[in-house]
Amino acid sequence: MGPAILRLVGWxxxxxxxxxxxxxxxxxxxxxxxxxxxxxxxxxLAALFAAHAAMVAGATVAAVLVAVPLxxxxxxxxxxxxxxxxxxxxxxxxxxxxxxxxxITVPLVGFGVWPTCIxxxxxxxxxxxxxxxxxxxxxxxDVRDSAQxxxxxxxxxxxxxxxxxxxxxxxxxxxxxxxxxxxxxTIGSTVAAxxxxxxxxxxxxxxxxxFVAQGGGIVAxxxxxxxxxxxxxxxxxxxx
Amino acid sequence: MDPMIVVDAxxxxxxxxxxxxxxxxxxxxxxxxxxVGKSGSGKSTLLRMINRLVEPSAGRVLVGGRDVAxxxxxxxxxxxxxxxxxxxxxxxxxxxxxVATVPRLLGWPRQRVADRVGELLDLLGLPRSFxxxxxxxxxxxxxxxxxIARALAADPPVLLMDEPFGALxxxxxxxxxxxxxxxxxxxxxxxxIVTHDLDEALRLGDRIAVMEEGRLLQEGPPEExxxxxxxxxxxxxxxxxxxxxxxxxxxxxxDAAEPADPAAVGLAGRPRIDAEASLEEALSVLLWAGADSxxxxxxxxxxxxxxxxxxxxxxxxxx
Ligand SMILES: Nc1ncnc2c1ncn2[C@@H]1O[C@H](COP(=O)(O)OP(=O)(O)OP(=O)(O)O)[C@@H](O)[C@H]1O
Ligand SMILES: [Mg+2]
Numbered sequence: 001m002g003p004a005i006l007r008l009v010g011w012x013x014x015x016x017x018x019x020x021x022x023x024x025x026x027x028x029x030x031x032x033x034x035x036x037x038x039x040x041x042x043x044x045l046a047a048l049f050a051a052h053a054a055m056v057a058g059a060t061v062a063a064v065l066v067a068v069p070l071x072x073x074x075x076x077x078x079x080x081x082x083x084x085x086x087x088x089x090x091x092x093x094x095x096x097x098x099x100x101x102x103x104i105t106v107p108l109v110g111f112g113v114w115p116t117c118i119x120x121x122x123x124x125x126x127x128x129x130x131x132x133x134x135x136x137x138x139x140x141x142d143v144r145d146s147a148q149x150x151x152x153x154x155x156x157x158x159x160x161x162x163x164x165x166x167x168x169x170x171x172x173x174x175x176x177x178x179x180x181x182x183x184x185x186t187i188g189s190t191v192a193a194x195x196x197x198x199x200x201x202x203x204x205x206x207x208x209x210x211f212v213a214q215g216g217g218i219v220a221x222x223x224x225x226x227x228x229x230x231x232x233x234x235x236x237x238x239x240x
Numbered sequence: 241m242d243p244m245i246v247v248d249a250x251x252x253x254x255x256x257x258x259x260x261x262x263x264x265x266x267x268x269x270x271x272x273x274x275x276v277g278k279s280g281s282g283k284s285t286l287l288r289m290i291n292r293l294v295e296p297s298a299g300r301v302l303v304g305g306r307d308v309a310x311x312x313x314x315x316x317x318x319x320x321x322x323x324x325x326x327x328x329x330x331x332x333x334x335x336x337x338x339v340a341t342v343p344r345l346l347g348w349p350r351q352r353v354a355d356r357v358g359e360l361l362d363l364l365g366l367p368r369s370f371x372x373x374x375x376x377x378x379x380x381x382x383x384x385x386x387x388i389a390r391a392l393a394a395d396p397p398v399l400l401m402d403e404p405f406g407a408l409x410x411x412x413x414x415x416x417x418x419x420x421x422x423x424x425x426x427x428x429x430x431x432x433i434v435t436h437d438l439d440e441a442l443r444l445g446d447r448i449a450v451m452e453e454g455r456l457l458q459e460g461p462p463e464e465x466x467x468x469x470x471x472x473x474x475x476x477x478x479x480x481x482x483x484x485x486x487x488x489x490x491x492x493x494x495d496a497a498e499p500a501d502p503a504a505v506g507l508a509g510r511p512r513i514d515a516e517a518s519l520e521e522a523l524s525v526l527l528w529a530g531a532d533s534x535x536x537x538x539x540x541x542x543x544x545x546x547x548x549x550x551x552x553x554x555x556x557x558x559x
Contacts, residue, residue, distance in 0.1 A: 146328030149293060150342050150390070151318035164332045 010225050017218060018046040024214055032210035040199045040211050049218060052195035055113060055188060056181045059120030063177055067125045068170060071132035072158065090129045093122035098184050102191050116188030116195075123184060124177035131173020135166025168238040175230035182223040186215075242305060244269040244398060244430040245290060250299035252285050260285050261454040262299070267447070272424060272431040273459075274445030276438060276477065281451040283434040284325070287400050290432065291320045303398060318342055321391030321399040321429075325406060327383050329375040335361075335386050336371035342394040360389040364419065381412045385419075392423075401433040405440065417443055438477060442486060450474050462490055467559060484556040488519040491555055493547050496522075497536045500546035510535045510546070519552050526552070 016023050021039050032038040067090065073079040074086050096104075101119035109115055139162045147157045163170075186197030196215045203211025243266035252260040260282040267273045275283045288294040290301055292313045301308045308316055329338050336357050343353045361368050364385040375383055384407060391399060405413045417440060424431060435441050441448050442462050449459040450473070458470040466487050469475035478486065494515035511529045513522050515538040522534055526549055536545040 140326075140328070140331075142324060142326035142328035143330060144328075145293075145326075146322070146324050146387075147330070147341075149291065149317060149322035149324060149328075151314045151316070151345060152341075153314045156314075156345070161330055161332075 007225075007228060010221060010228075014218070014221050014225060017214075017221075018049055021045050021214070028210040028213050031213055032208055036206065036208050036210075038210045040202065040214060042202070043194070043198070045196075045199070045214070045218065048194060048196050048198060049222070051113075051193075052182075052185055052197075052219070053222070055117055055120060055185050055193065055195060056178060059117045059181050059185075060124055060174065060178045062117070062121045063124035063128050064174055066121075067128035067173075068132045071129050071136060075133065075136045076154075086129070090125045093124075094126040096122065098123050098187060099190075102187065106191055111192040113188070113193045115191050116185060116193040119187075120181045120184055124181050127176035127180070128170070128173040131169045131171075131176070132166060135169030136162055138169065139165045164237075168234050171230060171234040171237055175227055175234065178230065179223050179227050182219060182226060186219060242269075243267055244271075244304060245273075245432065246302040247286070247290070248300050248302070250286070250289055250296045250301060252282075252289060252294060253297045259454050260289070260296075263451075263454075263456045264299075265447075265449055265456060265459040267430055267432060270424070270428045270430055271446040272420075272433060272444050273447045273449055274441035275432065275434045275449045275451060276436070276441045277451030279436070282454040283451050284402055286451065287402055287432060287434055290398075290400055291317050291322055293317075293322075318345060318394060319396055319398070321393075321396040323387050323391045323399070323401040323404045325402045325404075327387040327407075329383055329386060329390070331375055333374075334371060335366075335373050335375065335378070338375065338386060339371075339390045339393050341390060346394055356393060357389075360392060363392075363423070364389050380407045381409075381416070384408060384416065388420075392427075392429075395427070397428075397430060399429050399431045401431065403434055403436060406436070413440075420444060438479075439489075442490060450477060463487065466490075485520055485523075488523060488552065488556050491519045493517045493519060493522050493534075493536055494538075496551050496555060497545040497547045498551065500535065500544045512537050513547065514538060515545075519547075519555055522547055523549075523552050 025038060029038045070086050070090070074083040098119040101122055102115050105115035105118050109118070143161055143165065144157060147161045148154075152160065185193075185195050186200055188195050189197030189201050196219050199211050199215030200219075203209065203213075203215060245267040247263055247265050250260060250263050251258060263282075263286060265273070275286065277283050285294055289296050290303065290308070292301075292308050303316070303320065329335075330341075339357045339360055340353050343356055348356070357371060358368055361370060366382060366385055366389070370378070370382070370386075375386065378386065384404060388401075388404065391401075405416045408416055420431070420433075421444065423429065431444075433441075433444060435444075445462060447460060448462050448465050450457045450465070450471075452473055458465055458474045465474060466478050466483050469478055492515065493513055496519055497515065511525055511531055511534050513525055513534045513536060515536050525534060526532065532550075533546045533548040536547055
């Protein structure tokens with residue numbers, strides 16, 4: 001029961017810190033410079049976390065909605081020709097660093113949530129696409145063949161055989177994408193997107209390590225808990 | 241009676257290679273046709289043109305008198321059972337759900353699906369409790385039987401099998417062959433079975449089709465192929481030297497038995513053989529016992545019968 005207890009403790013800690021940040025006082029007070037505030041006070045941590053999580057969720061869902069259908073299209077016989085193109089586009093999203101994406105998008109869509117979401121989305125496409133592609137490729141040819149041989153239409157083969165069998169790999173891609181997004185979303189604060197990055201940056205600007213610790217700590221804890229939850233889903237999908 | 245399957249001048253080309261070349265034959269209703277030939281001779285391609293998993297480049301295929309090209313592939317395939325070489329069970333579904341695939345596609349009510357799956361598990365000698373298992377929890381032979389049950393689920397009048405018993409050890413393979421014959425006897429299913437194994441083809445096939453490099457060399461009853469091979473390659477495949485024994489293997493003791501004189505000396509003391517056994521087995525028993533006739537068992541209630549060495553030899557001789 002070790003993992004279950006750890007999981008429980010982790011979630012309890014996250015909720016406690018968000019609801020009542022003062023529980024952190026004994027731990028991080030020594031990090032704050034004399035006379036400086038220990039707890040971030042310009043916005044509530046819970047609100048910042050919610051905004052942060054919403055960006056991560058939105059960008060990841062968008063990446064899934066684009067990357068999974070793309071992987072499906074390029075694994076159909078009629079779409080195989082587009083595979084190199086799809087790879088190229090998706091890799092482009094990964095090669096351009098999110099900071100550069102921000103620099104490009106801010107002039108186009110202005111400051112705030114949107115440029116950040118676009119950067120996270122572009123950055124998150126590759127893991128989801130590659131996961132889905134690997135999963136769909138791993139579906140045994142025999143299974144596809146017998147499904148078709150029994151009279152399933154191509155759509156039915158996809159829904160009742162290929163996608164369920166590819167699900168573990170798809171989820172694994174989503175997990176990687178979401179973890180990366182959780183950390184990367186902190187840079188959104190440089191373009192005025194509300195999020196936990198704000199706390200970290202405030203700490204860096206005012207030399208207040210207590211701010212950095214609470215902002216970074218919450219992001220790290222949330223990333224670990226989310227990764228764990230998605231890994232559980234993944235294992236469940238892989239059964240039997 | 242009109243044949244169940246007609247393959248009419250069918251060809252398939254890939255690029256400039258012709259892998260099936262002008263093949264024509266017919267499978268009578270309720271018959272088993274075994275397709276044999278070397279690896280790459282086009283057997284699977286031929287089979288897959290019957291259910292349109294492969295579209296012919298030329299020629300046409302009729303199933304039940306209808307051109308298969310007239311119907312959408314998926315609809316056609318729901319009426320034709322297909323057992324692929326690799327079984328191809330859905331690993332993420334239970335045995336029950338695997339077998340239920342086609343009935344559910346056809347929209348059968350839940351109870352009818354459940355009844356049918358139970359019936360098929362019984363028919364193939366699988367405990368009903370296997371329904372809850374996943375394919376990975378079955379042996380290769382059990383998986384193969386589930387594959388066959390799945391292909392039979394919607395009572396298809398036609399069953400296509402591509403080396404279905406390839407993965408089985410000889411004993412289980414023999415059992416699976418007997419099961420297939422029993423199944424055919426019970427359901428009247430028309431079967432086309434691809435196999436590498438000539439003995440299997442002779443044992444199962446009412447007719448045998450020999451393929452080589454995309455061409456059909458000869459098609460007909462086993463005895464005809466053994467006695468009158470139309471092509472040197474067919475003769476080679478039938479292994480000329482063992483031809484006589486293969487002929488004997490095709491005939492049952494019952495068919496060659498003669499009424500025995502109850503007064504004849506020692507009828508009761510003679511070695512016995514079952515009427516269902518083949519003449520090849522009878523010959524072996526005779527040789528072993530050093531006798532020149534055997535008493536025949538069964539069918540019950542009939543007059544006493546015997547099978548003689550002379551009768552056996554007559555069946556094996558060149559015409
Ligand atoms: N989709 C395809 N594209 C190109 N060539 C193909 C295709 N399918 C089959 N072939 C070729 O056609 C030939 C016949 O293949 P087929 O699978 O029908 O042989 P087979 O008699 O079933 O062989 P085996 O006994 O090894 O299963 C082979 O040379 C094969 O490479
Ligand atoms: Mg083959």
